Amino acid sequence: MQELIRITVPNDQQLVSARDLYKGLELKIRFSLWVSKNFDDFEEGVDFMSVSTDTDMPNGGTKPIKDYALTIDMAKQLCLMSRTEKGKQYRKYLIEVERKWNDPQEIVKRGYAILQNENTQLKLENKNLTIQLEESNKKASYLDVILGAPDALAITQIAADYGYNAKDFNKLLHKARIQHKVNGQWILYKVYMGQGYVTTKPFTFVDHKGITRSRPSTYWTQKGRKLIYDILKDNDVLPLIERSDIE
Structure with a gap:
């Protein structure tokens, strides 16, 4: 069957453009006058709805114009009301379109297509949930590492854990406003001091003269590691175990 007018199917409902129908019927009156004379017997929101479409301009551009999306039933009645040969031709075409639409096999096909679409959507939602769960598990696994290591x-x-060396990581913690350097030693900013984030242990070494010496060295507690994790995460810095670009 040759297509006389384009049929759209939003939300499983067949609709036609009022302007397309008006043009096909080859009516002599203005489109706006045709609408005002013939639409009074129909209910907006049920039989038709206002829409906007683009029309070509002589200069090559386009501009939006008002149109109406009509149900097949309303379009058939408008064809009948035109009392023209074109009206009969278009009404016959729309009746055939409607007949095919209501054919039991077509109804089954549409139902199957809807189920397939819903199934696809469900798979996408499940995939998103799986990704979220994997991300959640990654985060939990790193926190488990922290919780499972009570030693400083x-x-x-x-x-x-973050793919850094100690020197660069200390600079990163400084940039994140966690610590600063005092007399050659990294010290927590005042807001974090005295809260159990770090502890001090003696670091023993032999100097260039062969003399054994000892100096205090900062070690991070489990609570301190959690502080680092939370602050760096807020700055989009993640441990390797949580980074998506690391297999």
């Missing part, structure tokens, strides 16, 4: 750790060990 040197910054070198924590830096390795």
Whole structure:
């Protein structure tokens, strides 16, 4: 069957453009006058609804104009009301379109298509939930690492969790306003001091003269590692175990 007028199917309802129908019927009166004379017997929101469409301009551009989306039933009645040969032709075409639409096999096909679409949507939602769960598990796994290591750790060990060396990681913590350097030693900013985030252990070493010496060295507690994790996460810095670009 040759297409006389374009049929759209939003939300499983067949609709036609009033302007397309008006043009096809080859009516002599203005479109706006045709609408005012013939639409009074129909209910907006049930039989038709106002829409906007674009029309080509002589200069090559386009501009929006008012149109109406008509149900097949309303379009058939407008064809009948036109009392023209074109009206008969278009009404016959729309009746055939409607007949095919209501054919039991077509109804089954549409139902199957709807189920397929819903199934696809469900799969996408499940995939998103799986991704969210995986991300949640990743986060939990790193926190488990922290909770499972009660001993205080040197910054070198924590830096390795993030793919940094100790020197660069200390600078990162400084940039994140966690610590600053005083007399060559990294010290927490005042807001974090005295809250159990760090502890001090003696670091023993042999100097260039062969003399054994000892100096205090900062170690991070489990609570301190959690502080680092939370602050760096807010700055979009994640441990390797949580980074999506790391397999």
